[in-house]
Amino acid sequence: MANNKPVRAPCLDDTTANAVFVAVGRWSSLQSLVWARILGVRFGEKEFVSVVVLMFYQFGECDLEANGSAHANKKVTVVFVLGGPGSGKGTQCSNIVEHFGYTHLSAGDLLRAEIKSGSENGTMIQNMIKEGKIVPSEVTIKLLQRAIQENGNDKFLIDGFPRNEENRAAFESVTGIEPEFVLFFDCPEEEMEKRLLSRNQGREDDNIETIRKRFNVYMESSLPVIEYYKAKGKVRKINAARPIEEVFKAVKAVFTPESEKVVLKYMASGIDLHNGFLHLEGIQFTVVLIILRTRKVQFKEAIASILLLISTDISFFDRSAINFPITLHALLSVRDGNVFLRSLAFVVATDITLLVPRCITFA
Ligand SMILES: Nc1ncnc2c1ncn2[C@@H]1O[C@H](COP(=O)(O)OP(=O)(O)O)[C@@H](O)[C@H]1O
Numbered sequence: 320m321a322n323n324k325p326v327r328a329p330c331l332d333d334t335t336a337n338a339v340f341v342a343v344g345r346w347s348s349l350q351s352l353v354w355a356r357i358l359g360v361r362f363g364e365k366e367f368v369s370v371v372v373l374m375f376y377q378f379g380e381c382d383l384e385a386n387g388s389a390h391a392n393k394k395v396t397v398v399f400v401l402g403g404p405g406s407g408k409g410t411q412c413s414n415i416v417e418h419f420g421y422t423h424l425s426a427g428d429l430l431r432a433e434i435k436s437g438s439e440n441g442t443m444i445q446n447m448i449k450e451g452k453i454v455p456s457e458v459t460i461k462l463l464q465r466a467i468q469e470n471g472n473d474k475f476l477i478d479g480f481p482r483n484e485e486n487r488a489a490f491e492s493v494t495g496i497e498p499e500f501v502l503f504f505d506c507p508e509e510e511m512e513k514r515l516l517s518r519n520q521g522r523e524d525d526n527i528e529t530i531r532k533r534f535n536v537y538m539e540s541s542l543p544v545i546e547y548y549k550a551k552g553k554v555r556k557i558n559a560a561r562p563i564e565e566v567f568k569a570v571k572a573v574f575t576p577e578s579e580k581v582v583l584k585y586m587a588s589g590i591d592l593h594n595g596f597l598h599l600e601g602i603q604f605t606v607v608l609i610i611l612r613t614r615k616v617q618f619k620e621a622i623a624s625i626l627l628l629i630s631t632d633i634s635f636f637d638r639s640a641i642n643f644p645i646t647l648h649a650l651l652s653v654r655d656g657n658v659f660l661r662s663l664a665f666v667v668a669t670d671i672t673l674l675v676p677r678c679i680t681f682a
């Protein structure tokens with residue numbers, strides 16, 4: 320399977336990085352056509368158009384990144400992760416990052432980093448955190464905004480924010496971002512207190528006195544924010560008073576699209592393709608197989624093609640929305656029984672073009 324961890328290429332300014340980005344994308348698209356020729360597969364008109372569309376899709380993305388102002392206002396998906404102190408927000412965010420490709424931005428971590436950096440606001444932030452109080456929105460929002468803009472990803476978990484009405488309204492008016500939904504970890508106070516007292520991260524605010532103050536602030540200021548989003552139908556409530564793995568099972572269900580859930584219900588539980596989790600490839604596997612079979616493609620050939628697609632990973636991964644129809648079209652366009660070769664050509668065509676940009680995140 321391809322390694323999905325982004326490779327960081329340091330020391331490139333934005334313009335150079337994006338020039339390289341576009342060049343690599345262009346090159347790999349051309350490469351894929353050459354590969355297809357080497358494999359002796361002629362692209363029909365439709366297949367050729369598919370690849371060209373794919374190339375434009377990729378260029379469109381690069382251009383957006385290359386354009387400074389577009390970058391500053393880049394379109395992002397944001398999920399707010401809320402819950403009391405010690406409810407397990409950070410712990411579950413790490414799991415979500417690992418399995419669903421989000422970037423985790425913890426408001427608390429950003430504020431603590433700001434204290435460490437020795438910035439002019441450092442002392443004020445430190446005092447407020449020690450008192451369990453909420454730092455003024457403009458400070459936290461600036462940090463969040465910067466983190467979003469500096470990151471190549473477009474999906475963010477914002478953990479521990481908004482913590483009061485002021486946070487919420489200011490974020491909305493400054494960034495114009497509405498959360499996709501709000502993940503709410505519901506946990507009794509006694510359990511949170513127990514967890515915080517044994518967190519052991521050397522945090523100045525994990526002492527019983529400050530913890531009590533934080534609980535009060537949470538009840539008075541943060542719960543109303545959750546109520547606000549509840550009224551908008553945006554809250555996904557998770558019972559967080561369970562073991563970490565059980566909580567994550569519930570979290571996973573929230574992040575898995577409805578359509579996927581329905582199909583997954585009928586999937587053989589033995590098909591476990593990625594780190595113990597069924598991602599979209601599970602459905603694709605089933606759908607492709609069913610379609611190929613109804614088109615009377617030999618079972619063995621169909622399986623071989625699908626396994627090939629899965630083993631190269633990318634067609635069945637992140638960008639499956641665009642990749643899938645192209646791959647499917649390739650498989651269906653087989654007339655001479657040479658499913659394997661055509662599939663291979665298309666895997667190369669679709670995968671290389673998508674793999675390269677996806678794996679490189681410029682710092
Ligand atoms: N479901 C859980 N059961 C038991 N302990 C947990 C659970 N989730 C998190 N913890 C532990 O509780 C502490 C607080 O969790 P953390 O994720 O830091 O919470 P938050 O970010 O909401 O403050 C950590 O030491 C963590 O390892």
Ligand SMILES: Nc1ccn([C@H]2C[C@H](O)[C@@H](COP(=O)(O)OP(=O)(O)O)O2)c(=O)n1
Pocket residue numbers: 403404405408425426427428430447448451452453454455459478479480481482486524533
């Ligand atoms: N939006 C936010 C988030 C955190 N803070 C400050 C105040 C909080 O008590 C501390 C710690 O927050 P953090 O989310 O890291 O930790 P807990 O959820 O309390 O465990 O940071 C803030 O002022 N504004």
